[in-house]
Amino acid sequence: MPYDGPPGPGWLVRWPWVSTLVVTGVMLAGSHFAAHGQPERAPLDVFARVLLLVAGGVLLWRRRHPVAVVWATAVAVLLYLGGGYPYGPVFLAVAVGCFAAIAAGHRRAAWAAVGTVWVGHLLIGHWWWRYLPPAHDHAAPWAEELGVAAWVLAVLAVSELALNRRQQWARERAERAQAARRRADEERLRIARELHDVLAHSISVINVQAGVGLALLDSDREQARTALTTIKAASKEALGEVRQVLDNLRTPGDAPRAPAPGLDRLPELVEQARGAGLTVEVDSAREPGAPSAVPPGLDLAAFRIVQEALTNVVRHSGSRRARVRVRYGPGEVRLRVDDDGPATGQEAGGSGNGLAGMRERAAALGGTIEAGPRADGGFRVSAALPLDGSRQLREDR
Structure with a gap:
């Protein structure tokens, strides 16, 4: 030492x-x-x-x-x-x-x-x-030398065995420490993704409604009041979701106090988008052989992907209409969010991490995601999330 x-x-x-x-x-x-x-x-x-x-x-x-x-x-x-x-x-x-x-x-x-x-x-x-x-x-006597030689070999053998065992323990400790660091990095990434998805959508709504309220404050006080009401509702929901994330951090051994959001909350998402001036059409269908319920992890990832895609429409698209298509298949859930564009180039305070976060969520479940301009104009986000990816994610953790 x-x-x-x-x-x-x-x-x-x-x-x-x-x-x-x-x-x-x-x-x-x-x-x-x-x-x-x-x-x-x-x-x-x-x-x-x-x-x-x-x-x-x-x-x-x-x-x-x-x-x-x-x-x-x-x-x-x-x-x-x-x-x-x-x-x-x-x-x-x-x-x-x-x-x-x-x-x-x-x-x-x-x-x-x-x-x-x-x-x-x-x-x-x-x-x-x-x-x-x-x-x-x-x-x-020469026979005595055999005893001494055996003693020497025994000492060296025991010492080498102890060294090998000590090195093995050191490797196991290093592997455990590396696994712990990897889990911590994955958890930090998950928390960062969750906070980004929670805050980006709500702040985008607040940003749009704040602009509407300022523009109509003198000319149309009733519309300005509606914008402020939307801001209040969006900020309240954002605070609630952030509080839920922080509560899970403070009590990692306990179950979450509130269920994680899923695709069943699409109507709320549509209502929030409407408050930001965006009209959203939802087309949801369940194909033959599809399970009646999807795993919670996949449900959360699908909701966040749709939420982030609508947030990007609010931020970066000149279109005030978006279409959400959800298909529950026998082996996967397919999502598609379209808008007719054109892009405005406005960042609205965005960090540029939205698409990366969507890809990370899909990759964690073994799924795929594509995002880019459509040939006829506008923008499309499509994702395929396998149903067995949530089970594989739990096993990896």
Whole structure:
């Protein structure tokens, strides 16, 4: 683990005090008891105990300096073996240092340090024993080297297994974090779409009626009053829908307090468009084999697409008439909104996100949408929304 700055209030947690004390205590006590069963080895003296303390004590820095620690434990253990002291749990320090180094990603350093300990043990036990204590020592049996080699392989295998498991956990955490970010992005996009669709239509109506009211304020007070009444109704509805969206944000675990709008509210939409000076003709039909009800998600998307298309007519078209065609088929719902144009070029405060929002809604359900000028003039928006797209959307979420 890289150094993360000076210790703060939680420094006792970041330093592995407990495990270091336990390992050092086991090494000291175990070596002391091992000395009683190995009288042929050199007795534990001050130097031996210092080596054990050093080998165990440096483990305190294994998270911050894993490479230095694993090599320090290897050198201390080799000096201990070279002194002819009793075998015992002294190799535990190397095992812990190796584990920490591999877990930190320093595989080569860990393998090299453990390999150095094994090679040093081999040289001490079979060639250098004549020149090292204790006196009258003899060469170590070769069978003993098999045990040491098995110990080395076991330490490396366990360390590698722990590293793989740690990397797997890290990948899973990263995947969960990425999925959470993706869900958050999708939710932000959904909220932005919903707010845009709610506000764009109502504000367009308010904008048109405000212009009418200002123009007729002196000449036709009754018509100006009607325009103000329409503004009041449109703003009230917009506030209600925005409040519903915000309530859903504040209580994400609860069901919505009010049902989401659907195509059954087309008459309200037509009435609002009439208040903005637009006459809307609706042609709705259900084909044979079509289900009696459509999924709520598809119903909401269809309503918003029609709402945005009518909003664009109010904003950008010189025509004061629009035609809405809805067909409920066995496998999809088809929508078409036409106006006779021509385009006025007026933005009416629009952000240009309406068509993009419609395409996103259709794509989220696996549907398609086309929008563009008609060959005979005017503008057309047509969409096809599959009935099984709402189920697929729920499964993806």
